[in-house]
Amino acid sequence: MLELHDITAGYDGGTPVVRNATLTLAAGESLGLLGPSGCGKSTLARVAALLHRPDTGTVTLDGEPVRGWRYRAPRVQRTALGIVFQQPRLSADPRLRLTDLIAEPLRATGRRDEIRQRLSGLAPAVGLTPDLLDRRPHEVSDGQLQRACLARALVLRPRWLICDEMTAMLDASTAAALVGAVEEYRAATGAGLLAVGHDHRLLDRWCDRTVHWNDITTAEVRA
Amino acid sequence: MTGRTPILTVRGLSVRFLMPGGRRIAAVTDAHFDAAAGECLALIGESGCGKSVLASALLGLLPANAQAAGEAHIGDLDLLAADERTLARAVRGRLIGLIPQSPAAHLTPVRTVRSHLEETVTALTGARGRAAVRSAAEAAAERAAFPSGHLDRFPHELSGGMAQRAATALALVGDAPLLLADEPTTGLDRDLVEHTVDELRRHVDTGRRALLMITHDLAAAERIADRVAVMYAGRVVEVTDAESFFGASGPRHPYSRGLLQALPDRAFSPIPGTPPELGDLPAGCAFAPRCERATDACTVLPPPTDGIACHHPHVPEDLRA
Numbered sequence: 001m002l003e004l005h006d007i008t009a010g011y012d013g014g015t016p017v018v019r020n021a022t023l024t025l026a027a028g029e030s031l032g033l034l035g036p037s038g039c040g041k042s043t044l045a046r047v048a049a050l051l052h053r054p055d056t057g058t059v060t061l062d063g064e065p066v067r068g069w070r071y072r073a074p075r076v077q078r079t080a081l082g083i084v085f086q087q088p089r090l091s092a093d094p095r096l097r098l099t100d101l102i103a104e105p106l107r108a109t110g111r112r113d114e115i116r117q118r119l120s121g122l123a124p125a126v127g128l129t130p131d132l133l134d135r136r137p138h139e140v141s142d143g144q145l146q147r148a149c150l151a152r153a154l155v156l157r158p159r160w161l162i163c164d165e166m167t168a169m170l171d172a173s174t175a176a177a178l179v180g181a182v183e184e185y186r187a188a189t190g191a192g193l194l195a196v197g198h199d200h201r202l203l204d205r206w207c208d209r210t211v212h213w214n215d216i217t218t219a220e221v222r223a
Numbered sequence: 224m225t226g227r228t229p230i231l232t233v234r235g236l237s238v239r240f241l242m243p244g245g246r247r248i249a250a251v252t253d254a255h256f257d258a259a260a261g262e263c264l265a266l267i268g269e270s271g272c273g274k275s276v277l278a279s280a281l282l283g284l285l286p287a288n289a290q291a292a293g294e295a296h297i298g299d300l301d302l303l304a305a306d307e308r309t310l311a312r313a314v315r316g317r318l319i320g321l322i323p324q325s326p327a328a329h330l331t332p333v334r335t336v337r338s339h340l341e342e343t344v345t346a347l348t349g350a351r352g353r354a355a356v357r358s359a360a361e362a363a364a365e366r367a368a369f370p371s372g373h374l375d376r377f378p379h380e381l382s383g384g385m386a387q388r389a390a391t392a393l394a395l396v397g398d399a400p401l402l403l404a405d406e407p408t409t410g411l412d413r414d415l416v417e418h419t420v421d422e423l424r425r426h427v428d429t430g431r432r433a434l435l436m437i438t439h440d441l442a443a444a445e446r447i448a449d450r451v452a453v454m455y456a457g458r459v460v461e462v463t464d465a466e467s468f469f470g471a472s473g474p475r476h477p478y479s480r481g482l483l484q485a486l487p488d489r490a491f492s493p494i495p496g497t498p499p500e501l502g503d504l505p506a507g508c509a510f511a512p513r514c515e516r517a518t519d520a521c522t523v524l525p526p527p528t529d530g531i532a533c534h535h536p537h538v539p540e541d542l543r544a
Contacts, residue, residue, distance in 0.1 A: 143269070
């Protein structure tokens with residue numbers, strides 16, 4: 001279970017962008033969260049991914065309450081979550097070859113001996129060929145880079161995936177391919193999914209159920 | 224094809240990038256198409272297929288290591304043969320209005336929308352004197368439905384939709400016969416996409432302008448386009464009416480069909496494989512390695528016939544009987 005209860009979150013003590021949001025995902029469930037741009041859904045996705053500490057409210061991950069965010073979160077909780085962001089260019093270190101980009105989570109958790117074996121399975125699953133793996137981000141297209149970002153999110157075999165507008169910058173064919181790769185991973189591992197987006201046609205097709213932003217939060221106050 | 228006279232005529236447009244080590248990147252190859260007044264032509268294809276390079280070529284904004292060949296006429300002027308002086312003084316803003324991909328990034332961050340508009344009005348129209356420029360700028364904002372209360376805001380104070388309208392207002396100032404919109408809806412949410420394309424459509428429906436919209440958003444293209452040109456690996460592989468493209472008969476090129484079937488409200492299945500490298504294209508049809516209809520014939524480049532470049536196009540039902 002991934003439970004977000006009564007979350008209020010904002011930035012630098014200003015007006016909260018998320019107010020009293022409550023969201024519950026059953027194990028292995030895929031949930032689409034719909035909302036217009038600027039409503040605060042990405043902030044909520046960051047809270048769920050343990051990347052942003054909420055002002056108030058609780059997050060419970062598989063029965064264990066979350067007490068620390070970002071680097072203060074215990075590794076066992078951090079590595080249970082994989083996250084894919086909207087803009088691959090902004091979420092990939094431009095100096096790393098795609099191989100190293102994907103392998104970084106393994107290195108960071110002291111599992112570098114698994115790199116070769118894990119990459120040989122993952123690269124074809126997300127549609128990356130060996131010559132692409134050798135390149136740096138400026139030498140590949142947005143779609144190819146997003147495939148690498150998805151592989152990076154999957155490399156630690158997370159129990160939960162959080163995809164924040166994963167396909168918004170991509171063409172229809174690449175979008176369908178990435179969604180297919182996520183679903184294959186979920187079918188093989190039983191991982192749960194929180195997909196955040198604005199395209200109801202995409203999320204209705206992709207997820208077990210979808211909820212609208214207005215239904216999970218009491219008010220979105222934006223000047 | 225309508226009987227109207229085309230505003231933009233592109234014939235055999237090719238763009239090559241010369242890379243270090245003598246590598247050549249074939250970004251655009253032998254493109255042919257027209258755009259008429261009152262018409263919207265949507266140029267669609269996967270990212271990295273050469274769509275934006277084509278737009279840069281029309282505006283004379285290619286980087287120094289690029290070479291363009293072929294012809295692109297607006298009236299009597301060949302855009303590809305024009306020198307920088309002509310492009311700067313007669314083409315950009317005056318013959319072609321550009322609506323850029325990320326408008327907020329395209330605007331100068333330290334100046335207000337009003338300041339942008341007034342500068343553009345001074346440069347492109349005969350308005351002189353503070354009062355005349357000010358009112359012309361306000362009129363330009365109104366034409367693109369940009370609220371006058373937001374005129375004194377800076378780009379970072381605008382939402383995505385507002386920034387889009389500001390960019391559209393700027394593109395309309397010179398009353399250019401051709402509007403060129405490069406991915407105008409990327410990153411906007413669905414309501415805003417529909418709103419943006421409806422507004423673009425409104426500017427075309429005056430009957431004096433043509434719109435060339437470059438996009439990978441098929442839903443946006445369906446909403447706005449009269450005709451659709453599909454680009455794959457630098458080549459225009461199919462040009463057809465939007466109605467038949469998105470309608471029951473569907474497109475005829477296997478690549479176009481694959482793109483449509485990838486939509487979440489259709490089959491939601493991707494085209495297998497990935498697009499080829501533009502620096503290393505196969506000799507024949509570039510789509511053949513990903514195509515279920517490919518045969519030995521596909522090792523030869525298919526000539527464009529009847530708006531389609533394919534050896535094995537889908538045949539509409541009524542012709543097969």
